[in-house]
Amino acid sequence: TQLLEQSPQFLSIQEGENLTVYCNSSSVFSSLQWYRQEPGEGPVLLVTVVTGGEVKKLKRLTFQFGDARKDSSLHITAAQTGDTGLYLCAGAYDYKLSFGAGTTVTVRA
Amino acid sequence: DSGVTQTPKHLITATGQRVTLRCSPRSGDLSVYWYQQSLDQGLQFLIHYYNGEERAKGNILERFSAQQFPDLHSELNLSSLELGDSALYFCASSPRTRGNTEAFFGQGTRLTVV
Numbered sequence: 001t002q003l004l005e006q007s008p009q010f011l012s013i014q015e016g017e018n019l020t021v022y023c024n025s026s027s028v029f030s031s032l033q034w035y036r037q038e039p040g041e042g043p044v045l046l047v048t049v050v051t052g053g054e055v056k057k058l059k060r061l062t063f064q065f066g067d068a069r070k071d072s073s074l075h076i077t078a079a080q081t082g083d084t085g086l087y088l089c090a091g092a093y094d095y096k097l098s099f100g101a102g103t104t105v106t107v108r109a
Numbered sequence: 110d111s112g113v114t115q116t117p118k119h120l121i122t123a124t125g126q127r128v129t130l131r132c133s134p135r136s137g138d139l140s141v142y143w144y145q146q147s148l149d150q151g152l153q154f155l156i157h158y159y160n161g162e163e164r165a166k167g168n169i170l171e172r173f174s175a176q177q178f179p180d181l182h183s184e185l186n187l188s189s190l191e192l193g194d195s196a197l198y199f200c201a202s203s204p205r206t207r208g209n210t211e212a213f214f215g216q217g218t219r220l221t222v223v
Contacts, residue, residue, distance in 0.1 A: 033211060042111065042199050042214030043152070088152065092210040095165035097142055097201075099152040 003027060004089055004100035012106040016078055021103045023089035024071045030092065032072050034063055037086040037102070046074075079107045112136065113202050115215035123223055127188040130218045134181055134202030140164075141183040142203070142212060143175055147196040158183055159206040190222045 005024045013019050023032070031050045035043035047056050049065035049072060056063045060083075062075040076083055084107050090099045112135035122128055134141050143155040154167035158177035169175075172190075177183040187194060197219050201212035 030207075031210070035214075040197075040217075040219075042113075042201070042217050043212075044111070045211055045213065048211050090212070092207065095157050095159075095207060096154055096167060097157070097203075097210050097212055098154055098167075099144075101151040 003098045004091055006089060006100035006103050010104050013079055014108050015081055019076050019079055021074045021087050023100055027093060028069050032065060033090045034074055035088045043088055081107050081109050083107050111213040113213050113215035115200055115218050117218060119219050121221045124190055126190050130185040130198055132183045132200030132215060135213055138202035138204050140203040140206050141177055142201045143185050144199045145196050164206055192222050195220055195222045
């Protein structure tokens, strides 16, 4: 059982459209991270959110941490083909850094 | 480049054999995490070391073991290998052991057991 549940599992959209990926848990995290992974490569850290209700923007990506620090979302505006990849959320508890199963995002030209 | 180095990049070995995967963390990072990633299991946490001491274990098989040395590099030992152990193995390093544990991943070792 995954501590962090991500949805949807797969997402395919046209270039220029917007998308949102969700990460939910019943546990409270001191911080939550989002990573992007390309095939055959290691995950790359995109952002860390720490404070409940926090919103962080990274160019066309907007990350939000829930008020109760149990959930998070990633919103991409005007997606580009370069946004294609596996998006993973991760949270730390009891010295373990656990990952969700990921959302595979495909942006079609 | 994350600054985390994993060797070897690829490894092909036979069932029943033993292999050692090596990880050099980013300069200054004291934490090392090991993960196994297969197509149907996602990124599974195996074990976490901080400054030479084991801090947490995940779903790590008894046939697998790890250690972190005084120079902070880490090794993951996999023994009595089975076909199902074929996967990508990643290590990640972090400056912290708890709290805001941002992790920086290596390129991984692709293990194929034949």
